[in-house]
Amino acid sequence: MKVWVTGATGLLGREVMKALRTVPGLAVTGGCWSRRAPECERVDLTDVSATEAFLNRFRPDVIVHAAAERRPDVGENNPDLVQALNVAACRTLARWSAEAGCAMIAISTDYVFDGTKPPYAPDSEPHPINRYGESKLAGERAIRDAGLERGCVLRVPILFGPTGDWAESAVTILARKMLDASAGVTLEMDNWAIRYPTYTTDVAAVLRTLVLREREGKGLRGIQHWSGDEPFTKYTMARVMASVIGFDPARLQPVNAPSAGAPRPKDAHLITTVEGIAKTPFAQAVEQVLRGTPNV
Ligand SMILES: NC(=O)c1ccc[n+]([C@@H]2O[C@H](COP(=O)([O-])OP(=O)(O)OC[C@H]3O[C@@H](n4cnc5c(N)ncnc54)[C@H](OP(=O)(O)O)[C@@H]3O)[C@@H](O)[C@H]2O)c1
Structure with missing residues (x-):
C-alpha cells in the first residue's frame, strides 16, 4: 500500500x-x-x-x-x-x-x-x-x-516533539526563551490560556x-x-522545562491575561475519540525532547 x-x-x-x-x-x-x-x-x-x-x-x-x-x-x-x-x-x-x-x-x-x-x-x-x-x-x-x-x-x-530546533514548537520555544534570557532577567509567561x-x-x-x-x-x-489530557498554561509548562534545563523558576512571571498577537482560545480541550494509544506524560516527554536535542 x-x-x-x-x-x-x-x-x-x-x-x-x-x-x-x-x-x-x-x-x-x-x-x-x-x-x-x-x-x-x-x-x-x-x-x-x-x-x-x-x-x-x-x-x-x-x-x-x-x-x-x-x-x-x-x-x-x-x-x-x-x-x-x-x-x-x-x-x-x-x-x-x-x-x-x-x-x-x-x-x-x-x-x-x-x-x-x-x-x-x-x-x-x-x-x-x-x-x-x-x-x-x-x-x-x-x-x-x-x-x-x-x-x-x-x-x-x-x-511538541523531537526537534533539533526548540523554536519549532510553541512548547519548546519557551525553553529557548529561557536559555536566551540574559542573566537576572525575569520572563513573563502566559498563565491565562489552558493548553493540553x-x-x-x-x-x-x-x-x-x-x-x-x-x-x-x-x-x-x-x-x-486526539489530545493530551494534562492542563497547562505556558507558565506552568515553562516551570516543568525550567527544571530540566536548569533555569531558576523564580525568574518566571505568570501573566493572567490574554497575550498579544492573534487571539487564542481560553480552553479548547478536545475529547479524545481515537482509543487505544497511550498518552506519554508531559514531564516525561518534554524531558526526552529537551535532552535529545543539541540545544542544551
Ligand atoms: N504545531 C502545533 O502546535 C499544531 C497544533 C494543532 C494542529 N497542528 C496541525 O498539525 C499539522 C502539522 O503541523 P506541524 O507543527 O508539523 O507543522 P510544521 O512543523 O510547521 O510543518 C509544516 C510542514 O508543511 C510543509 N509546507 C509548508 N509550505 C508548503 C507548501 N507550499 N507545499 C508543501 N508543503 C509545505 C513544510 O515543508 P518544509 O518544511 O519543507 O517547507 C512542513 O513540512 C498541521 O496541519 C497543523 O495545522 C499543529
Missing part, C-alpha cells in the same frame, strides 16, 4: 514518517517544500497543477495530510498563504482522493473552537477566533464537501493506527480528536 505524507519535514510529519516506515508492506513517501529529507518529494501544495501531477504519477492509496501554515500570528498577516495552503490544498487533495478512491487523513486543530465551552466533542459547534482557526475549519469543510468515501480529519492541540500539550510521537502512533485501519477496511470516518 502506498502512503503519501505531506508536511513530512515538519514537527509532526517527521514522526509520522518514522512511525510508518516501521510497518511492513507500506511504501511511504513524504512531501516537503523548503526543506529536504530522504524519501521526500518536493511538491508545492499551493500549486494545484503540480500537486495533481504528482498525485497522478505517485497514485497513493492513503494520504496523511500534515502540511499547513500552523503559526497563528503568521496566518493573521498572510491571508493568501493560509487560504492557499490550509484551505485550497485540502480541496485539491480531497477531490483527487475522492475520484481515485484514495483515503485521506487530514490534520486539523483545536483552534476551530473559541475555547469558551470545553471540553469539545467532534460534533461541538466550531467557532474559530483567529484566521488560522478559520482557515483550518474551511479546510475541514473543503474535505467534507469533496465527497470522500475513505479517511477522516484528526484534530489535535498544541504539539500533545507529543508528536504519540500522535504519529495514532496516525499509524488510522492508516492500518484503512488497510484493513475499518478506517474511521468524519472528525476525530
Whole structure:
C-alpha cells in the first residue's frame, strides 16, 4: 500500500514518517517544500497543477495530510498563504482522493473552537477566533464537501516533539526563551490560556493506527480528536522545562491575561475519540525532547 505524507519535514510529519516506515508492506513517501529529507518529494501544495501531477504519477492509496501554515500570528498577516495552503490544498487533495478512491487523513486543530465551552466533542459547534482557526475549519469543510468515501480529519492541540530546533514548537520555544534570557532577567509567561500539550510521537502512533485501519477496511470516518489530557498554561509548562534545563523558576512571571498577537482560545480541550494509544506524560516527554536535542 502506498502512503503519501505531506508536511513530512515538519514537527509532526517527521514522526509520522518514522512511525510508518516501521510497518511492513507500506511504501511511504513524504512531501516537503523548503526543506529536504530522504524519501521526500518536493511538491508545492499551493500549486494545484503540480500537486495533481504528482498525485497522478505517485497514485497513493492513503494520504496523511500534515502540511499547513500552523503559526497563528503568521496566518493573521498572510491571508493568501493560509487560504492557499490550509484551505485550497485540502480541496485539491480531497477531490483527487475522492475520484481515485484514495483515503485521506487530514490534520486539523483545536483552534476551530473559541475555547469558551470545553471540553469539545467532534460534533461541538466550531467557532474559530483567529484566521488560522478559520482557515483550518474551511479546510475541514473543503474535505467534507469533496465527497470522500475513505479517511477522516484528526484534530489535535498544541504539539511538541523531537526537534533539533526548540523554536519549532510553541512548547519548546519557551525553553529557548529561557536559555536566551540574559542573566537576572525575569520572563513573563502566559498563565491565562489552558493548553493540553500533545507529543508528536504519540500522535504519529495514532496516525499509524488510522492508516492500518484503512488497510484493513475499518478506517474511521468524519472528525476525530486526539489530545493530551494534562492542563497547562505556558507558565506552568515553562516551570516543568525550567527544571530540566536548569533555569531558576523564580525568574518566571505568570501573566493572567490574554497575550498579544492573534487571539487564542481560553480552553479548547478536545475529547479524545481515537482509543487505544497511550498518552506519554508531559514531564516525561518534554524531558526526552529537551535532552535529545543539541540545544542544551
Ligand atoms: N504545531 C502545533 O502546535 C499544531 C497544533 C494543532 C494542529 N497542528 C496541525 O498539525 C499539522 C502539522 O503541523 P506541524 O507543527 O508539523 O507543522 P510544521 O512543523 O510547521 O510543518 C509544516 C510542514 O508543511 C510543509 N509546507 C509548508 N509550505 C508548503 C507548501 N507550499 N507545499 C508543501 N508543503 C509545505 C513544510 O515543508 P518544509 O518544511 O519543507 O517547507 C512542513 O513540512 C498541521 O496541519 C497543523 O495545522 C499543529
